[in-house]
Amino acid sequence: MAGIVGYGVYIPIYRIRVEDIAKVWNEDAEAIKHGLGIREKTVPGRDEDAATIAVEASRRAVVHSGLSPDKIQAVYVGSESHPYAVKPTATIVKEAIGAGTAVMTSDLEFACKAGTAGMQMVMGLVDSRMIEYGLAAGSDTSQGRPGDALEYTASAGGAAFIIGKEKKEVIADILKTVSYTTDTPDFWRREGAGFPSHGGRFTGEPAYFKHIQNATKLLFETTGFKPTDFKYAVFHQPNGKFPTNVAKMLGFSEKQIEPGLLTPIIGNTYSGASMLGLAATLDVANAGDKILVTSFGSGAGSDSFAIQVTDRIDDKRKRSVKVQDLINAHKKYVDYSTYLKNRGSIRKR
Amino acid sequence: MLMEKPSAGLWRKIKARYNLVGNSCKTCGKAYFPPRIVCRKCGRESKMENKKFSGNGEVYSFTKIRVPPDTFKDEAPYIVGVVKLDEGPMVEGHILENGTEIKIGTKVRSAFRRMYVDGEEGLIYYHYKFEPV
Incomplete structure (x- = not known):
């Protein structure tokens, strides 16, 4: 793969x-x-x-x-x-x-x-x-x-x-990816509008939490993996609270999400957020480590990935610019x- | 106000502006940026070929612009300078202030930035700028 x-x-x-x-x-x-x-x-x-x-x-x-x-x-x-x-x-x-x-x-x-x-x-x-x-x-x-x-x-x-x-x-095999998608109007920007609009608290439970949890659970069902199989996990991070809470709901510890949780210090980089979190996690990961990544996009959907680091990571590490x-x-x-x-x-x- | 409007003007310069693609003379090895049709040294004997420069170099000279042309009036003050590329050519460009003090000899790399934007509906002109390493 x-x-x-x-x-x-x-x-x-x-x-x-x-x-x-x-x-x-x-x-x-x-x-x-x-x-x-x-x-x-x-x-x-x-x-x-x-x-x-x-x-x-x-x-x-x-x-x-x-x-x-x-x-x-x-x-x-x-x-x-x-x-x-x-x-x-x-x-x-x-x-x-x-x-x-x-x-x-x-x-x-x-x-x-x-x-x-x-x-x-x-x-x-x-x-x-x-x-x-x-x-x-x-x-x-x-x-x-x-x-x-x-x-x-x-x-x-x-x-x-x-x-x-x-x-x-x-440097890292992508073992499996799945998605979970519904039509959920939690956040939008019309053509020509300067700023997005959102549904306030509606962006939480029926949007972010529902999609991230369902995509991650689908990944578990299709792979047989469980939270303890992963050394690290990265969840989309619109703020510092949501990813911490969803990690807890899914059975992940704060330590597992720590390297990839960047929003408290750089904000929500939207399309960049989950990917920057994954990059920051790869910066510190070692061969054999499994990483779970679940993104979220309003509208709404989540993509979940099970990733395993290979021993090639050290060969390329000195060429990378570390996120931190x-x-x-x-x-x-x-x-x-x-x-x-x-x-x-x-x-x- | 803008230096150019037609799309073709931008299109012709994209390789040079994005990736510092100049050329060099196969006869004598001298490198040029921007590219030249004929080598200054070899004249009719010149054989020019495209050359992508690394973008790495050092500050040869610089100045801070406080009274800019209209195109850049919202950006002032900003630094422009001459950078001596590792491959030889001297290149003029904006030098970004990223916290490292800029001096003659400061090592720089090329960065990718917007140079200017043609109003609300026109093209966006992307360009190399130099950034202290």
Whole structure:
């Protein structure tokens, strides 16, 4: 079965603290930090968008894989903040990583799980031997309406995974993947709307928790695995609380989710969130470790993966840029007005 | 206000702007960015071939722009400079401030960023910028 042959990540250097957003809206910062389980979030630079983030992450994935970029025969980019409504992000990424022209490409959108949907698509192409290697990226500069609860979490970042099945290249086998999908209107953004809308508390129980639990249970049923079989687990992380709670409900410990739980310090990177969590977990995982990943995308669906690290991981480790190193290096805090300027929310006319 | 509007102008420069693809002369080995049709040294004997530069180099010279052209007026202050690529050519470009002090000799790599955006409905121009390593 297909596996991961390389991965790369990108996180902008800018940050805004919960306190700096809360004081604008006369909110209690401590209550928000406690309620959402988040301290600060990333902010894209004025010259960054979902395409630049996907390119930076994908270039790192190519370096990490050790492959020549002309070996990559599929590029899928998942995002809910594609820079163009019509004009693919994936063509920009394909060109910027130096892939050839005989490449299958498309943009994907499924709220926060479009990146993992891309991983499944590439797996299908690789397992059917239509291609040797393909790249799936999840990248977002997500939007939160000023004053809305989402403003505290909606952040920017992304990750890219190159998938293939050549044994000597695979750092982690993907043992199984399943999905659980329903039509659930928990979160949406209409064409041309600047910000998404959501169903408030409806985004919890019937959306996030239902889909993540059902996808994960389906994975258990089809593989026979149980929570204790996994050294680590990564769940989609719209805030710091939801993944911690869903882990507990499914029988996972806090220790299992610790390496991949990034939202408290970088916010919700939407399509990047589960994939960045997986990348951070692979950064610390060793040969033989099993990792469970379950993403969630509003609308709604979850993709669940059982992954097992191979002994090739150490050979490629020194080529990777570690997620934690990227998070901690060169942080630049911005105030709320700079945040609005960077997000393009200040209109001059 | 913008340097170019037509799609073809962007399209022709994509390889150079995304991936620093210039060229070099097979006769003498001299590398060029942006690419040249004829080698300065070899003239009619030149044999040019595409060359993708690594994007790694060091700051040769730089300045902070505080009074920018209209296209970049919301970005000021920002740094532009000349970077000497490891392969030889001198390349002008924006240099990102990522927390590392920029000095002559600072090691940089090429990053992928938006250079400018043509209003609400026009194209987005992506471009290399340099970032301290």
